[in-house]
Amino acid sequence: MKISSKIFQEEQQKTPYLDALIAYAEGKIVPFHVPGHKQGRGIHPKLKEWIGESYLSLDLTEVPGLDNLSQPKEVLREAMNLAAKAYGADYSYFLVNGSSSGVHSMIMAACNPGDKILVPRNAHKSAFAGLIFSGAVPVYMKPEFDFSLQMDHTITAETLAENLEQHPDSKAVLLVSPTYYGVAADLQKLVQMIHDSGKIALVDEAWGPHFHFHPKLPISAVDAEADLVVNSTHKLLSSLTQTSLLHLKGNRIDRARVESCLRLFTTTSPNCLLLASIDACRMQMATQGETLLGKAISLAETTRAEIRQLSGVQCIGREIVGNPGAADLDPTRVVISLRSLGLTGYEVDDLLRTVGRVQIELSDLFHVVALITISDSEKEVDQLVKGIKQILKMPPQKSKGLLEKKEAKLPDWPPLKLSPREAFVSRHETIPFEKASGKISTELITTYPPGIPAIAPGEEFTKDILDYLWLEQEAGSRITGVADSTLQTVRVVKL
Numbered sequence: 001m002k003i004s005s006k007i008f009q010e011e012q013q014k015t016p017y018l019d020a021l022i023a024y025a026e027g028k029i030v031p032f033h034v035p036g037h038k039q040g041r042g043i044h045p046k047l048k049e050w051i052g053e054s055y056l057s058l059d060l061t062e063v064p065g066l067d068n069l070s071q072p073k074e075v076l077r078e079a080m081n082l083a084a085k086a087y088g089a090d091y092s093y094f095l096v097n098g099s100s101s102g103v104h105s106m107i108m109a110a111c112n113p114g115d116k117i118l119v120p121r122n123a124h125k126s127a128f129a130g131l132i133f134s135g136a137v138p139v140y141m142k143p144e145f146d147f148s149l150q151m152d153h154t155i156t157a158e159t160l161a162e163n164l165e166q167h168p169d170s171k172a173v174l175l176v177s178p179t180y181y182g183v184a185a186d187l188q189k190l191v192q193m194i195h196d197s198g199k200i201a202l203v204d205e206a207w208g209p210h211f212h213f214h215p216k217l218p219i220s221a222v223d224a225e226a227d228l229v230v231n232s233t234h235k236l237l238s239s240l241t242q243t244s245l246l247h248l249k250g251n252r253i254d255r256a257r258v259e260s261c262l263r264l265f266t267t268t269s270p271n272c273l274l275l276a277s278i279d280a281c282r283m284q285m286a287t288q289g290e291t292l293l294g295k296a297i298s299l300a301e302t303t304r305a306e307i308r309q310l311s312g313v314q315c316i317g318r319e320i321v322g323n324p325g326a327a328d329l330d331p332t333r334v335v336i337s338l339r340s341l342g343l344t345g346y347e348v349d350d351l352l353r354t355v356g357r358v359q360i361e362l363s364d365l366f367h368v369v370a371l372i373t374i375s376d377s378e379k380e381v382d383q384l385v386k387g388i389k390q391i392l393k394m395p396p397q398k399s400k401g402l403l404e405k406k407e408a409k410l411p412d413w414p415p416l417k418l419s420p421r422e423a424f425v426s427r428h429e430t431i432p433f434e435k436a437s438g439k440i441s442t443e444l445i446t447t448y449p450p451g452i453p454a455i456a457p458g459e460e461f462t463k464d465i466l467d468y469l470w471l472e473q474e475a476g477s478r479i480t481g482v483a484d485s486t487l488q489t490v491r492v493v494k495l
């Protein structure tokens with residue numbers, strides 16, 4: 001049904017789950033059930049004062065009338081059906097354990113232990129966790145590397161074709177599109193190729209929950225006919241933190257298996273307020289999405305144009321579209337680099353916060369990424385531009401000079417020696433970081449965000465990776481996934 005049709009619009013005005021939750025709270029039924037704060041009565045006043053009584057009265061989990069996330073049959077089923085219609089999927093599932101749980105479920109639903117799956121190496125850490133849980137054996141595909149930006153984009157049709165040819169026994173293909181930086185793959189072509197070779201197409205579209213709702217945005221993975229798709233509604237739309245959607249389309253994947261996997265990775269006490277926020281967010285997108293997103297897009301375009309006029313500042317725009325691995329670009333992502341002034345992304349991040357009083361989403365060695373969403377107005381983006389101008393006026397000695405080091409580039413991906421699950425469950429030894437070259441990691445070491453592992457379980461430490469991790473440490477990035485976050489030691493497979 002078309003988004004513009006009258007019946008669609010009338011139906012999508014409904015918010016069955018949000019309405020049921022409000023009705024329950026208004027009913028003032030005396031609770032002898034969880035949560036223990038009993039709709040706010042027992043919560044410490046310091047917290048209550050901040051978050052308010054009405055919020056707390058909605059902090060419920062699965063009482064009669066509010067359905068059951070693990071086996072939805074009533075209002076939640078109705079709300080999920082509306083989401084599926086809004087996104088053009090056959091089934092949509094509400095997630096309260098983040099997009100991570102959706103990625104885990106997709107991989108586990110598609111693969112049994114030992115099954116081969118093609119995975120872009122610049123996938124989010126949740127994909128590597130999915131490989132450990134499922135026991136699937138990855139074939140890592142090399143994303144296109146943009147040397148001038150020092151940034152990985154997506155997988156090209158050529159890379160996919162090569163991998164499909166070399167691994168005809170693979171069961172599924174995971175694609176990540178768009179990247180954290182908003183760069184999108186040629187999804188229609190890639191999904192068609194995956195289906196033509198008889199495999200299942202899984203798409204981690206955590207960063208594209210809005211694509212379906214505006215013609216100026218890249219094609220959505222559901223519209224490109226992918227079998228399973230994850231969308232982080234909490235990242236770029238208006239639902240509450242931790243909430244996401246998993247969409248299913250077609251019949252290449254067993255729906256009951258998907259639902260079983262979701263149950264494995266989901267709390268048995270889902271927060272009803274989180275669920276209601278997905279319902280409200282879906283309604284907002286289906287009924288006003290194009291208008292709201294249109295404003296966000298033009299705000300981002302104006303901001304980008306303004307930033308690009310500043311001397312010494314690089315801000316990615318549509319000129320990269322058409323480069324390998326960059327089939328399209330989400331205009332609402334503003335990716336900025338002050339590299340030419342010798343500043344790392346981490347330094348720019350700090351300066352923007354301390355001097356400009358703005359907090360950006362992501363920083364890496366070279367860039368910072370600002371998200372412009374339906375919630376922003378000129379006031380906020382002006383502050384961002386002002387912040388950059390303030391940095392430009394500062395004396396140059398603010399930089400630590402790290403970008404002049406020869407290791408200041410992204411390293412080659414390390415070689416895979418064992419499957420992630422094999423390495424994760426194998427006996428390990430803890431050794432000094434500088435002695436790790438040639439050893440196989442049992443850990444997933446990543447800077448967060450973006451959460452793409454520099455090394456994953458089963459991969460071999462190389463000098464390149466060690467130099468890079470050392471540089472990241474020096475640059476002050478947040479290293480996660482390791483037993484020793486100071487990186488003085490690492491855990492490796494004991495052979």
Ligand SMILES: Cc1ncc(COP(=O)(O)O)c(C=O)c1O
Nearest residue numbers: 098099100101124126204206232
């Ligand atoms: C590409 C990608 N997939 C999945 C996730 C996981 O999302 P969540 O934090 O909602 O679990 C992220 C998080 O940043 C991501 O960047």
